[in-house]
Amino acid sequence: xxxxxxELSVLGALAAVLFGMAIFAPAFFSPQPLLSLLTREAPxxxxxxxxxxxxxxxxxxxxxxxxxxxxxxxxxxxxxRGWPLLLVLPASIxxxxxxxxxxxxxxxxxxxxxxxxxxxxxVTLRQGLNxxxxxxxxxxxxxxxxxxxxxxxxxxxxxxxxxxxxxxxxLAMRHLAAGRFVYAVGTDAEAARLAGIRPQLVTFLVFVFxxxxxxxxxxxxxxxxxxxxxxxxxxxxxxxxxxxxxGGVAISGGRGNLxxxxxxxxxxxxxxxxxxxxxxxxxxxxxxxxAIILLAVVADGLRSRKAKR
Amino acid sequence: MPxxxxxxxxxxxxxxxxxxxxxxxxxxxxxxEVHALLGENGAGKSTLIKVVTGAHQPNGxxxxxxxxxxxxxxxxxxxxxxxxxIYQQPALFPDLTVAENLALRLESTSAASRIDWAARRAxxxxxxxxxxxxxxxxxxxxxxxxxxxxxxxxxxxxxxxARIVIMDEPTASLTQKEQHLLFAVVRDLxxxxxxxxxxxxxxxxxxxxxxxxxxxxxxxxxxxxxxxxIDEAGLIRLMVGREVAQIYPAAESAPGHAVALSLRDVGxxxxxxxxxxxxxxxxxxxGLGGLVGAxxxxxxxxxxxxxPADSGEITLHGQPLTLRSPQDAVAxxxxxxPEDRRRHGVVLALPIAxxxxxxxxxxxxxxxxxxxxxxxxxxxxxxxxxxxxxxGPDAPGSSLSGGNQQKVSLARWLATKPKLLxxxxxxxxxxxxxxxxxxxxxxxxxxxxxAVILISSDLPEVIGMSDRIGVMGGGTLRAILPGGSDPHDVxxxxxxxxxxxxx
Numbered sequence: 001x002x003x004x005x006x007e008l009s010v011l012g013a014l015a016a017v018l019f020g021m022a023i024f025a026p027a028f029f030s031p032q033p034l035l036s037l038l039t040r041e042a043p044x045x046x047x048x049x050x051x052x053x054x055x056x057x058x059x060x061x062x063x064x065x066x067x068x069x070x071x072x073x074x075x076x077x078x079x080x081r082g083w084p085l086l087l088v089l090p091a092s093i094x095x096x097x098x099x100x101x102x103x104x105x106x107x108x109x110x111x112x113x114x115x116x117x118x119x120x121x122x123v124t125l126r127q128g129l130n131x132x133x134x135x136x137x138x139x140x141x142x143x144x145x146x147x148x149x150x151x152x153x154x155x156x157x158x159x160x161x162x163x164x165x166x167x168x169x170x171l172a173m174r175h176l177a178a179g180r181f182v183y184a185v186g187t188d189a190e191a192a193r194l195a196g197i198r199p200q201l202v203t204f205l206v207f208v209f210x211x212x213x214x215x216x217x218x219x220x221x222x223x224x225x226x227x228x229x230x231x232x233x234x235x236x237x238x239x240x241x242x243x244x245x246x247g248g249v250a251i252s253g254g255r256g257n258l259x260x261x262x263x264x265x266x267x268x269x270x271x272x273x274x275x276x277x278x279x280x281x282x283x284x285x286x287x288x289x290x291a292i293i294l295l296a297v298v299a300d301g302l303r304s305r306k307a308k309r
Numbered sequence: 310m311p312x313x314x315x316x317x318x319x320x321x322x323x324x325x326x327x328x329x330x331x332x333x334x335x336x337x338x339x340x341x342e343v344h345a346l347l348g349e350n351g352a353g354k355s356t357l358i359k360v361v362t363g364a365h366q367p368n369g370x371x372x373x374x375x376x377x378x379x380x381x382x383x384x385x386x387x388x389x390x391x392x393x394x395i396y397q398q399p400a401l402f403p404d405l406t407v408a409e410n411l412a413l414r415l416e417s418t419s420a421a422s423r424i425d426w427a428a429r430r431a432x433x434x435x436x437x438x439x440x441x442x443x444x445x446x447x448x449x450x451x452x453x454x455x456x457x458x459x460x461x462x463x464x465x466x467x468x469x470x471a472r473i474v475i476m477d478e479p480t481a482s483l484t485q486k487e488q489h490l491l492f493a494v495v496r497d498l499x500x501x502x503x504x505x506x507x508x509x510x511x512x513x514x515x516x517x518x519x520x521x522x523x524x525x526x527x528x529x530x531x532x533x534x535x536x537x538x539i540d541e542a543g544l545i546r547l548m549v550g551r552e553v554a555q556i557y558p559a560a561e562s563a564p565g566h567a568v569a570l571s572l573r574d575v576g577x578x579x580x581x582x583x584x585x586x587x588x589x590x591x592x593x594x595x596g597l598g599g600l601v602g603a604x605x606x607x608x609x610x611x612x613x614x615x616x617p618a619d620s621g622e623i624t625l626h627g628q629p630l631t632l633r634s635p636q637d638a639v640a641x642x643x644x645x646x647p648e649d650r651r652r653h654g655v656v657l658a659l660p661i662a663x664x665x666x667x668x669x670x671x672x673x674x675x676x677x678x679x680x681x682x683x684x685x686x687x688x689x690x691x692x693x694x695x696x697x698x699x700x701g702p703d704a705p706g707s708s709l710s711g712g713n714q715q716k717v718s719l720a721r722w723l724a725t726k727p728k729l730l731x732x733x734x735x736x737x738x739x740x741x742x743x744x745x746x747x748x749x750x751x752x753x754x755x756x757x758x759x760a761v762i763l764i765s766s767d768l769p770e771v772i773g774m775s776d777r778i779g780v781m782g783g784g785t786l787r788a789i790l791p792g793g794s795d796p797h798d799v800x801x802x803x804x805x806x807x808x809x810x811x812x
Contacts, residue, residue, distance in 0.1 A: 085789045175679045177670040184656060184667060194615075194637040195667040195721065254658055 006248035007260035025277035039155040042162035043217035050210030051240045052261040058186040058253025063118040066125035068233030071218035076138035076228040093215040100211015105205035128226030170258040246296040313376035315504040323370035330356040338504040345515040348525035363387035374464035393466035394475040399458035403451035408433035436464040440494045456487045547613040549796040557773030564593035569760035575621030589760045594773025597764045604784035613645040614638040620630040631640045647731040654718030655706040662688035662702035691731035692718035712743020731762045
């Protein structure tokens with residue numbers, strides 16, 4: 001109980017918000033808007049799962065937004081050329097994994113700090129994409145829209161798939177040896193090495209993993225709109241990192257889990273619709289999200305200070 | 310009556326928790342004197358320095374500086390009173406130039422004042438010239454070699470007008486030429502009335518440089534002598550002193566005849582290990598003795614594939630090994646319980662059970678799907694078998710005492726069912742009870758046929774526990790002695806002298 005206090009407190013905050021909404025704006029709970037909200041957040045959730053793994057390994061990846069844009073545009077172009085969904089989807093995932101592998105090679109192979117490497121790839125990919133595409137939108141074929149299903153079934157598929165993935169990965173992090181390795185490396189890479197684990201390999205794979213997930217998330221986003229613009233992933237990294245940190249994954253590595261990251265994501269995602277329903281100006285959204293992040297970080301700081309005493 | 314000594318310590322006591330590091334040490338240092346401090350690892354030398362430099366507060370006794378009693382010494386006041394310490398590892402800012410580093414220590418300007426760069430450079434140049442160091446004040450510290458950085462530290466001590474300079478193994482990383490330079494600097498300091506406390510394991514340096522020598526043993530001073538009144542054998546006798554207490558469990562069986570591990574001319578350029586050859590038989594405890602920096606941990610790191618050997622041959626049960634990574638070592642049945650257990654042996658944030666299975670994931674979880682039930686059973690077995698005092702397999706490593714953490718670290722490697730177990734300082738900082746329990750466990754493991762390499766700086770431990778003792782020094786094996794040898798012989802071999810009385 002005490003061990004998961006941090007996750008439970010985020011869950012408590014989320015419950016409080018939902019409870020408040022139930023009293024003051026019951027309309028919030030009508031099924032269709034709620035489903036739309038979850039659909040919009042589905043790609044973010046997938047990337048957040050990857051980011052949680054990266055941060056647990058005591059690394060960070062701020063290039064996810066740019067990777068997302070690149071995957072979106074490339075997948076969109078392939079689809080526009082008439083590639084079927086069953087080929088575009090793996091292509092997008094592979095592209096993402098390849099981009100992640102570049103990050104991983106630089107970080108694990110050359111032992112460069114991940115914040116600098118991913119900052120560089122973030123800028124390079126974003127500006128490269130702008131240069132090539134000149135801001136041009138890609139019109140997507142109708143067949144891609146909701147994977148050719150009705151809107152409602154498409155939404156259900158996306159939300160269902162993202163939640164299923166979350167559950168699968170959360171179980172894997174706990175029940176697979178690989179998950180143990182991620183936690184061990186993030187807690188103390190040298191200790192892990194002395195226990196026969198290869199920290200550099202784990203680090204590399206984690207970056208490939210988040211790249212692949214970003215490619216997947218890009219596809220889940222494409223399915224939701226008739227066209228894709230080159231800036232589609234802008235700001236994704238901040239959103240994802242914020243969700244993970246609010247959810248109790250320690251930026252210093254080795255601590256946290258995916259459930260917390262999920263709760264953090266929902267808490268931040270609820271802000272905007274909650275404001276709409278309470279008839280508060282939308283300008284407050286970012287301020288409130290910022291306050292939540294600050295609160296989470298301060299709480300972590302106070303807790304670790306208390307632990308040190 | 311002679312003038313009051315520069316520094317006088319009277320009945321100094323320092324405890325760390327229950328460990329008594331200093332138990333009433335008397336020590337004095339006169340102006341214009343080089344006073345050597347000698348003792349085994351853990352005899353209390355570093356603690357003494359930490360107290361004198363104000364880094365740690367003593368629990369009892371007095372410190373008198375030039376006749377004045379000082380209470381509440383802090384690093385800042387110690388520096389203001391003219392105490393400078395040159396550590397083995399220089400504490401300089403690597404990205405700043407030499408002149409800037411010196412200025413940071415020596416100039417006391419407010420943040421807003423203008424910096425006189427010309428004066429700063431000139432001063433650095435003058436200080437470096439005084440010690441005969443050919444270092445440019447403009448050089449970045451990161452571009453300097455370790456001995457050059459040490460010279461910068463000395464320049465710094467000189468510039469601060471220090472009256473007492475403490476040198477902690479200053480020659481450990483110096484070449485012959487640099488040593489002579491350093492000796493000249495020390496003699497120069499002495500001529501100028503500075504008192505030097507000189508810590509070294511190299512007896513010949515002490516005889517070449519020091520005026521007096523004080524030997525510490527078990528946190529007590531066991532004698533101060535003028536260097537001219539004592540010889541090497543006498544010093545070794547003082548250092549070792551006590552008899553090996555009979556608290557070590559006796560060997561229950563003679564080691565078998567099958568050779569488990571064999572090393573022939575093993576060396577590693579990077580870590581400075583050269584030409585090490587020995588054999589360890591199954592069921593044998595092979596002790597590795599020597600002083601800090603002798604190359605014992607470095608040798609263990611070679612055997613565990615952390616710093617692969619670049620020469621020589623290693624065979625385990627007749628099979629030649631190439632050990633290029635810890636994975637190789639683990640695959641061949643080599644286990645290494647590292648020295649710094651809080652840092653490397655146990656991941657403190659993780660539960661005991663996770664820690665115990667960390668090295669055996671591939672074998673223990675063949676489907677990679679973790680079997681929590683089996684993990685728990687294994688952890689409970691080890692907790693019972695090694696008598697780990699804990700609230701259960703889910704308790705985090707951080708909740709355990711040092712001795713119990715060590716047992717968890719040991720359990721992790723016993724779980725791999727190793728053929729060779731390397732223990733690096735297994736009882737360092739462990740209380741007496743847990744220590745003897747660990748000794749019994751190690752004995753039992755040897756009886757069960759495991760080949761054990763026991764690295765220990767605790768001389769009685771290495772002598773009492775080992776079937777044979779390899780004594781290392783300067784990165785190579787200096788001697789192989791039988792277990793239960795005379796401590797004087799072991800110390801003499803470690804110091805690289807003939808130990809005349811023993812011969």
